[in-house]
Amino acid sequence: MGENELLNQVNKIFIDVLDNEDIILTKNTTAKDVTEWDSLTHIQLIVAIEKHFKIRFISSEIRNWKNVGEMCLCIANKLNK
Amino acid sequence: MHSPTFQELKKNLKKDFSGLNKIKVAVLGDSATQLYVQAIRGYGYEIGVSFEILEADYDQIERQIYDPASELFEFSPEFIIIFYSTNKLLKTFVNLSNSEKSTFTKFQIEKFKNLYISILSSISCKILFFNFTELNDSVFGNYANKTDVSFIYQLRFINFELMNLALQLKNFFIIDANILQSQYGHKFITDNNIYINTELLFSIDFLPIIAKNTLDIIQSINGRFNKCLILDLDNTLWGGIIGDDGIENIQIGDLGIGKVFSELQLWIKQLKQRGIILAICSKNDEEKAKDPFEKHPDMILRLEDIAVFIANWNNKADNIRHIQNILNISFDSMVFLDDSPFERDLVRTHIPDIKVPELPVDPADYLNYLRTLNLFETASFTEEDEQRTIQYQEEAKRSIIQQQFTNERDYLKSLEMVSMVEPFNTFNIPRVSQLSQRSNQFNLRTIRYSEEDVKKIAYNKDYQTFAFSLRDKFGDYGLISLVICNKIGYQTLFIDTWIMSCRVLKRYMENFTLNILVQKAKESCITELQGEYLPTVKNKIVKDHYQNLGFIFKENIWRLSIMTYIEKPCFIKLKSKL
Numbered sequence: 147m148g149e150n151e152l153l154n155q156v157n158k159i160f161i162d163v164l165d166n167e168d169i170i171l172t173k174n175t176t177a178k179d180v181t182e183w184d185s186l187t188h189i190q191l192i193v194a195i196e197k198h199f200k201i202r203f204i205s206s207e208i209r210n211w212k213n214v215g216e217m218c219l220c221i222a223n224k225l226n227k
Numbered sequence: 228m229h230s231p232t233f234q235e236l237k238k239n240l241k242k243d244f245s246g247l248n249k250i251k252v253a254v255l256g257d258s259a260t261q262l263y264v265q266a267i268r269g270y271g272y273e274i275g276v277s278f279e280i281l282e283a284d285y286d287q288i289e290r291q292i293y294d295p296a297s298e299l300f301e302f303s304p305e306f307i308i309i310f311y312s313t314n315k316l317l318k319t320f321v322n323l324s325n326s327e328k329s330t331f332t333k334f335q336i337e338k339f340k341n342l343y344i345s346i347l348s349s350i351s352c353k354i355l356f357f358n359f360t361e362l363n364d365s366v367f368g369n370y371a372n373k374t375d376v377s378f379i380y381q382l383r384f385i386n387f388e389l390m391n392l393a394l395q396l397k398n399f400f401i402i403d404a405n406i407l408q409s410q411y412g413h414k415f416i417t418d419n420n421i422y423i424n425t426e427l428l429f430s431i432d433f434l435p436i437i438a439k440n441t442l443d444i445i446q447s448i449n450g451r452f453n454k455c456l457i458l459d460l461d462n463t464l465w466g467g468i469i470g471d472d473g474i475e476n477i478q479i480g481d482l483g484i485g486k487v488f489s490e491l492q493l494w495i496k497q498l499k500q501r502g503i504i505l506a507i508c509s510k511n512d513e514e515k516a517k518d519p520f521e522k523h524p525d526m527i528l529r530l531e532d533i534a535v536f537i538a539n540w541n542n543k544a545d546n547i548r549h550i551q552n553i554l555n556i557s558f559d560s561m562v563f564l565d566d567s568p569f570e571r572d573l574v575r576t577h578i579p580d581i582k583v584p585e586l587p588v589d590p591a592d593y594l595n596y597l598r599t600l601n602l603f604e605t606a607s608f609t610e611e612d613e614q615r616t617i618q619y620q621e622e623a624k625r626s627i628i629q630q631q632f633t634n635e636r637d638y639l640k641s642l643e644m645v646s647m648v649e650p651f652n653t654f655n656i657p658r659v660s661q662l663s664q665r666s667n668q669f670n671l672r673t674i675r676y677s678e679e680d681v682k683k684i685a686y687n688k689d690y691q692t693f694a695f696s697l698r699d700k701f702g703d704y705g706l707i708s709l710v711i712c713n714k715i716g717y718q719t720l721f722i723d724t725w726i727m728s729c730r731v732l733k734r735y736m737e738n739f740t741l742n743i744l745v746q747k748a749k750e751s752c753i754t755e756l757q758g759e760y761l762p763t764v765k766n767k768i769v770k771d772h773y774q775n776l777g778f779i780f781k782e783n784i785w786r787l788s789i790m791t792y793i794e795k796p797c798f799i800k801l802k803s804k805l
Binding site (some may be wrong): 162163165185186189190192193194202203204205208209 | 233234237238241261262418419420421423424425427430431432
């Protein structure tokens with residue numbers, strides 16, 4: 147899966163989970179840029195992403211991403227294994 | 228019946244809750260409860276309730292309860308959910324000495340009981356208490372069962388003692404998280420990477436299930452629960468088609484996959500013994516359909532278990548309406564089981580309020596699936612519950628007799644009705660309270676009274692209480708109506724509560740009741756009776772109750788002058804113990 151396609155799919159999950167059609171993610175997007183993205187909705191995003199890509203994050207990964215780019219990279223690494 | 232996901236519940240939060248029935252709930256937990264709270268509020272929308280929820284700050288259970296000035300008491304909830312987690316329990320446990328470990332349960336239960344006492348001495352409410360999900364701490368292995376200093380021993384002991392506490396304390400109810408864990412599995416209900424990061428104990432997928440389970444308890448305490456199970460026959464209660472295969476070839480007992488249906492019937496039989504009314508609704512010739520109930524040696528359900536038996540070729544929605552008519556309970560308290568997707572869909576479309584489980588394709592999965600739905604939650608159990616089927620069978624006979632009389636008066640006279648009237652006493656208080664909790668339709672003010680409340684009223688001199696029983700030549704209805712009058716002035720009685728079971732509608736029971744009230748009022752020199760109608764979604768049938776009985780509406784209250792009262796006609800004889 148290409149970088150853009152991955153970002154695109156993650157974006158769709160954000161729209162669905164956060165219930166906001168206007169979300170447009172870039173690699174540089176952080177939690178501060180999206181109103182609904184807080185520590186609680188983060189958990190729902192994690193679970194939705196895990197289900198969608200059929201992957202499992204390890205506990206330390208969940209808290210270490212600085213932006214959407216790092217999150218996508220982490221997903222990509224798991225998908226390529 | 229739809230099982231919503233957490234995501235769907237969350238979307239509900241944005242919907243319009245105005246106009247929904249409000250219930251105040253407080254959630255106190257020693258782990259993070261935010262998502263549980265969201266799930267409860269979201270599920271509330273699905274069942275037409277707007278939950279107003281106070282969520283205490285993290286790990287504040289004792290502070291909220293022991294501080295009389297806390298937000299909890301200011302909020303004054305109807306329900307308090309207390310959620311201690313197994314993880315925290317283990318943390319406390321591991322720091323104890325062996326002698327402390329062996330008395331851990333006693334200590335914990337004492338603590339829980341004190342919380343209860345402290346809450347109930349300040350506000351009147353119901354406590355819903357999470358029991359502990361089991362956790363294999365793998366310290367003693369199987370030997371944990373053989374020593375009282377193991378965590379597993381103490382954990383199970385606590386769960387057991389919590390049940391004893393629930394037996395003892397009227398307003399203490401258990402949320403059985405442990406049984407849900409055994410149903411869904413530890414792996415499903417928890418998510419380790421999330422717990423480590425957030426202190427949220429439950430997985431996202433488990434939240435709707437635990438929320439529903441919580442609301443089932445609240446709803447049943449508030450009198451909303453399922454009372455009747457309507458069953459199809461062919462391929463639902465037995466394998467095969469009785470009309471085609473004949474009685475010797477239907478699958479029940481040892482034949483074919485008969486075990487599936489035997490186990491299902493055993494479950495249904497137990498529900499009946501617990502007070503669930505059973506009805507049959509089947510497309511069959513009546514005689515053929517009844518045959519297995521009378522003659523098949525392996526059938527567990529027998530005709531005497533069935534309150535209403537309908538087998539014909541009419542459409543099932545009409546037949547269910549007919550059953551509803553006889554039983555006189557609302558559609559939303561009925562469950563319909565049928566293996567045919569066509570019939571399920573038809574019934575769902577025509578009777579939206581009835582619950583129709585989407586049975587699995589394989590009958591072997593029926594029972595497990597039905598058990599996960601928790602269809603038959605209840606908040607009480609009395610001996611009368613066991614008698615209910617007989618009462619409804621009598622009702623079915625009455626409805627046949629009624630068709631033979633063209634004149635209502637002749638019919639009512641022929642019933643030879645006798646009513647016994649008593650004040651509330653030790654013997655009738657449980658049933659009085661049950662009627663107060665359960666009656667939604669013929670209920671003028673819908674004030675719910677627990678057994679404790681009823682006792683207080685019974686011994687309060689400012690109240691006059693009446694419990695009415697009714698029997699006729701077909702059988703005994705038992706206690707079917709109650710009235711609580713409050714003396715609010717020197718010569719004025721206010722009817723605080725007037726409740727009647729809908730099973731005795733159209734018997735002029737309300738005329739009889741009023742005659743008795745007036746007679747008693749005269750004896751205590753009362754000159755005016757006052758009544759009030761508080762509308763709810765369900766009590767429209769008594770909207771004009773006081774008007775019909777000759778009360779006059781003045782200054783926002785219905786009033787009846789005792790002096791000018793003329794006794795109302797009725798066909799019920801009095802047998803008094805007042």
